[in-house]
Amino acid sequence: MATANEKLINSAKQLAAQTAVRDHYPKSPPNYIGVGSGSTIVHVVDSIAKLDSSLTATTKFIPTGFQSKQLLLSHNLQILDIDLLPAGESISVAFDGADEVDSQLNCIKGGGACLFQEKIVAVQAQKFVVVADFRKVSTTLCTPTTWPSGIPVEVVPSSYPYVTAKLTKLGATNVVLRPGGKAKAGPCVTDNGNFLLDAVFPTLLEGEDIVQDLAAAIKGIVGVVEHGLFYGGSKGWQGRPEIAYFGMEDGSVNMLGKEGWVALSKA
Numbered sequence: 001m002a003t004a005n006e007k008l009i010n011s012a013k014q015l016a017a018q019t020a021v022r023d024h025y026p027k028s029p030p031n032y033i034g035v036g037s038g039s040t041i042v043h044v045v046d047s048i049a050k051l052d053s054s055l056t057a058t059t060k061f062i063p064t065g066f067q068s069k070q071l072l073l074s075h076n077l078q079i080l081d082i083d084l085l086p087a088g089e090s091i092s093v094a095f096d097g098a099d100e101v102d103s104q105l106n107c108i109k110g111g112g113a114c115l116f117q118e119k120i121v122a123v124q125a126q127k128f129v130v131v132a133d134f135r136k137v138s139t140t141l142c143t144p145t146t147w148p149s150g151i152p153v154e155v156v157p158s159s160y161p162y163v164t165a166k167l168t169k170l171g172a173t174n175v176v177l178r179p180g181g182k183a184k185a186g187p188c189v190t191d192n193g194n195f196l197l198d199a200v201f202p203t204l205l206e207g208e209d210i211v212q213d214l215a216a217a218i219k220g221i222v223g224v225v226e227h228g229l230f231y232g233g234s235k236g237w238q239g240r241p242e243i244a245y246f247g248m249e250d251g252s253v254n255m256l257g258k259e260g261w262v263a264l265s266k267a
């Protein structure tokens with residue numbers, strides 16, 4: 001049975017999801033909508049499925065992994081794999097969860113091991129909206145009390161010892177090959193057949209270049225397919241959301257946009 005705290009977190013996720021879908025799902029039928037992974041996205045898909053069918057019946061929903069594909073199918077929503085998005089077309093809005101969001105809207109993602117597909121969908125969306133609960137709010141990324149697991153890094157399996165050493169050289173204080181869990185002996189294998197390293201770095205101090213520079217350095221290691229830093233700034237944009245919705249402990253929803261925080265009233 002869910003504890004009171006688990007119930008609080010779940011209703012925060014649900015409220016944030018409902019509000020984000022209400023505010024950002026297009027008011028005329030979109031061609032393509034991106035759907036991320038994780039537990040919060042379940043509420044996003046529930047909210048989308050409750051919209052008038054005229055807004056969803058012709059839409060192709062692009063999942064970011066096995067979990068979101070099954071979720072969409074269970075709601076009888078049409079799916080399209082990201083590689084079938086026609087050239088020149090873009091996704092109207094992509095919704096996704098996050099593990100940690102800083103005050104500049106940079107995120108750590110990949111707690112559910114779907115970061116590569118999440119990023120390839122986010123960067124092809126006209127608007128990327130993050131939906132999360134109050135535990136994900138941070139001032140700077142890699143804050144141990146917010147997200148102690150570090151930055152997920154997806155690697156080609158044969159490269160993991162080499163990438164581990166390189167991440168340590170870059171300043172990681174701990175690098176763990178993510179285990180498969182109770183039902184899988186050996187490492188976690190991503191939807192792309194790769195391994196995941198969780199690299200704990202000291203808290204990334206505030207400053208426009210810090211996240212971008214670390215992201216570029218990690219991506220530069222041979223064997224790295226993608227990492228879970230979704231960022232933007234003067235050196236380029238790689239999936240930083242336009243806006244993030246957080247369900248709060250008191251039953252309200254707070255919204256972090258480019259202009260800062262906005263508190264929405266309680267439901």
Ligand SMILES: O=C(CO)[C@H](O)[C@H](O)COP(=O)(O)O
Pocket residue numbers: 036037038039040041096097098099108109110111112113114115118
């Ligand atoms: O990046 C992700 C999966 O790779 C998820 O979006 C992230 O882990 C948040 O998950 P949840 O909504 O369950 O808290």
